[in-house]
Amino acid sequence: MIKIFNSLTKKKTIIKKRNLKLFVCGPTVYDFSHIGHARIYIFFDAFVRFLRKNGYKVKFLMNITDVDDKIINKAKELNKSPFYIARKYEREFLKDIELLKIRVDKFARASQHIDVIIKQIKKLIEKSYAYVTKSGSVYFRTKKFKDYGKLSGQDINQLKDIEKSEEKEDPLDFALWKGRTEKSKFEPVWKAPWGYGRPGWHIEDTAITEKYFGVQYDIHGGGIDLIFPHHECEIAQQEAASGKKPFVKIWMHVNLLYVEGKKMSKSLGNFITIRDFSKIYPLRFLRFFILAHHWRAIIDYNQNTVNDLWNKYIKINEFITKLEQFKINKKIKYSKLKKEIQRSLEDDFNTSKVINLLLEEINKIEGNQEVGPDLSKILQDLDQIFVCFYPWQKLNKKLLALISKRERLRQQKKYEEADKIRDFLKSKFVYLQDTKSGPLIINLN
Numbered sequence: 001m002i003k004i005f006n007s008l009t010k011k012k013t014i015i016k017k018r019n020l021k022l023f024v025c026g027p028t029v030y031d032f033s034h035i036g037h038a039r040i041y042i043f044f045d046a047f048v049r050f051l052r053k054n055g056y057k058v059k060f061l062m063n064i065t066d067v068d069d070k071i072i073n074k075a076k077e078l079n080k081s082p083f084y085i086a087r088k089y090e091r092e093f094l095k096d097i098e099l100l101k102i103r104v105d106k107f108a109r110a111s112q113h114i115d116v117i118i119k120q121i122k123k124l125i126e127k128s129y130a131y132v133t134k135s136g137s138v139y140f141r142t143k144k145f146k147d148y149g150k151l152s153g154q155d156i157n158q159l160k161d162i163e164k165s166e167e168k169e170d171p172l173d174f175a176l177w178k179g180r181t182e183k184s185k186f187e188p189v190w191k192a193p194w195g196y197g198r199p200g201w202h203i204e205d206t207a208i209t210e211k212y213f214g215v216q217y218d219i220h221g222g223g224i225d226l227i228f229p230h231h232e233c234e235i236a237q238q239e240a241a242s243g244k245k246p247f248v249k250i251w252m253h254v255n256l257l258y259v260e261g262k263k264m265s266k267s268l269g270n271f272i273t274i275r276d277f278s279k280i281y282p283l284r285f286l287r288f289f290i291l292a293h294h295w296r297a298i299i300d301y302n303q304n305t306v307n308d309l310w311n312k313y314i315k316i317n318e319f320i321t322k323l324e325q326f327k328i329n330k331k332i333k334y335s336k337l338k339k340e341i342q343r344s345l346e347d348d349f350n351t352s353k354v355i356n357l358l359l360e361e362i363n364k365i366e367g368n369q370e371v372g373p374d375l376s377k378i379l380q381d382l383d384q385i386f387v388c389f390y391p392w393q394k395l396n397k398k399l400l401a402l403i404s405k406r407e408r409l410r411q412q413k414k415y416e417e418a419d420k421i422r423d424f425l426k427s428k429f430v431y432l433q434d435t436k437s438g439p440l441i442i443n444l445n
Contacts, residue, residue, distance in 0.1 A: 002054065002346045005296060007227060007251040008151055012348060015250070019057045021213040022048065023248075025205065025222035025230070026062040026107065029089035030070040032273040033096050034264055035286065036223070036257040039299065042290045043254050044221050045102040047349055049385045060105040063208050064090055067110045067188055067198050075186045082188050086111075096274045099283050101387045108212070110204040114190045117199045117207040120241055121176045121192070129240040133167040136179030136195025142172040145236040151251060152228035162229050174233050175200035202233035206241075215242035217249075224253040257299045272301070281310070282429050282445045287388040288313050291351040312359060314431065314444065316389060319362045321442050323376060326365065332372030337361055341382065351386065358382075391443040399430060406432070407439060 006013040024044045027033055048060050066086035075082040090109075097104070110117075121138055124130035130140050142148050142156070149156050161171040179197040180189045189196045199207075209217060215238060222231065231251065238247040256263070259270040277286055292309050293299045337357065344353040358379075365371055383389040395403075402421050409418040422432055429444040 007253045021059050021217040022219040023061045023209050026064050027093050028065040028068050029086045030074045035272050038274050039257050039290050040254045041102050043295045062104045064109045108208045116211045118192050120207045123241045132194040138177035139173040145240050148236050151232050176203045206234050206238045219250045220248040221252040224255050254295050255298050259301045284392050292355050294352045318442050326371045329370040393445050
C-alpha cells in the first residue's frame with residue numbers, strides 16, 4: 001500500500017489507482033540546469049521507477065518552457081533569437097537528463113502547443129473567467145474562482161498583486177496571454193483571436209496536460225517554490241475551464257536545495273550547475289546525494305554534508321565490491337531488511353531511511369564477515385529504483401593498465417611512483433585497497 005504526502009490535503013494519500021498519469025514541471029530553457037533542478041528530476045525518476053516495480057503503469061510527462069520572459073531577456077543580452085536560446089539550452093538539459101539516467105516518457109514544448117493554449121483561453125473568456133485588454137493581453141479573474149488559495153493555504157483577501165500591470169481589472173488577476181508590445185526579433189508571437197502575442201507561464205502547463213491527460217489526472221509534481229503562484233494558478237485555470245474538481249488528485253512538492261544555507265544565486269557565486277558538479281564528483285554520486293535526503297526536507301549543500309555522504313557512498317561501494325569475498329551463510333535471511341526497505345518506500349517514499357538501513361546492515365556484516373546468499377539480489381533490485389549503488393561505466397584499458405603498473409611498482413618497492421598512480425586514479429574516482437591477493441578496485445563512477 002503506497003501512500004504519499006499530498007500538498008493539497010496536507011496529509012498522506014494512498015495511491016489506489018494502478019494506471020497513473022504523472023506530470024512534472026520541467027525547465028525554463030534559458031541556462032544550464034543546476035543541482036536544485038536535478039533534485040526534482042532525480043526524485044521523480046526514482047519514484048516512477050518504484051511505482052513501476054510495484055506493478056503500477058505510469059505515463060510520465062514533463063513540459064519544457066521555451067516561451068518565457070527569462071528566455072527573451074537572455075536573447076536580448078546575447079543578441080540572439082529566443083528560439084536559438086531555447087533550443088540550445090533544451091539540448092543541454094536533455095544531455096544532463098541522459099547523463100543522470102533519468103527516464104521521462106514524453107517531453108512537451110510550450111511552443112508546440114499554442115493551439116491548445118488558445119483553445120483553453122477562449123473557453124475561459126467564454127465563461128467570463130478571463131477578459132481581453134486594449135493591448136491584446138488576456139487576464140484571469142482570480143477572485144471569480146472561489147477556491148483560489150486552496151493549495152497554498154492562503155486567504156485570497158490577504159494576497160497582493162501577483163503580476164504588475166496597469167491594465168488589470170484587479171491586482172490579483174494573472175496573465176493567460178501577453179499581447180505584443182512592439183515588433184521585436186527577441187519576442188516570439190503567435191496570432192490569436194484577440195491579437196498577436198504569446199502565452200503566460202501558467203496556461204502552458206494546463207493546456208499541455210489537458211491534451212495528453214485530459215481535464216483531470218492523478219499526480220502533479222514540482223518544486224515547493226512552484227506552489228504559489230504557479231500551481232495555484234494552474235488549478236484555477238483548469239477547474240474554471242472544465243468545471244470539474246479536483247484538477248489533480250495528488251500534488252507532490254520537492255523541497256528546496258540551498259548552498260551553505262543560502263539560495264543559489266549567480267551574484268553570490270554559489271550557483272552550481274549539474275555540469276559544475278560533474279567536474280568534482282561522479283554524477284552517480286549526485287543521485288545518491290539527493291536520495292540520501294527525504295524529498296520533503298530542505299537540503300543544505302555544504303562541505304560537511306557532502307563529505308559525510310561521500311564517505312557513506314564510498315562505504316556502500318566498497319561493500320558491494322567486497323561482497324563476493326564474504327563468507328556465505330545460508331542461515332542468514334534478510335526478510336526483515338526487505339520488509340523494512342519496502343515499508344520505508346511505501347510510506348512517503350522515504351529513500352533516506354532506506355540508505356540508513358543499508359548502512360546499518362553493512363556495519364553488522366562487517367562485524368562478522370558473513371552474508372546471506374540473497375543480499376546481492378536485494379541490492380540489485382534496489383538499484384533498479386535508486387540507480388546509484390553500482391558503477392555506471394567499466395574501467396577503460398588505460399586505467400586498468402595503470403592499476404597493473406602500480407602493482408608492479410609496489411612489488412619492486414617503488415612506493416613513491418606507485419603512490420602517484422594511486423593519487424591519479426583517485427582523481428578519476430577509482431579507489432584502491434591493497435590486500436594480500438592484490439588490489440581491491442572500488443569504481444565510484
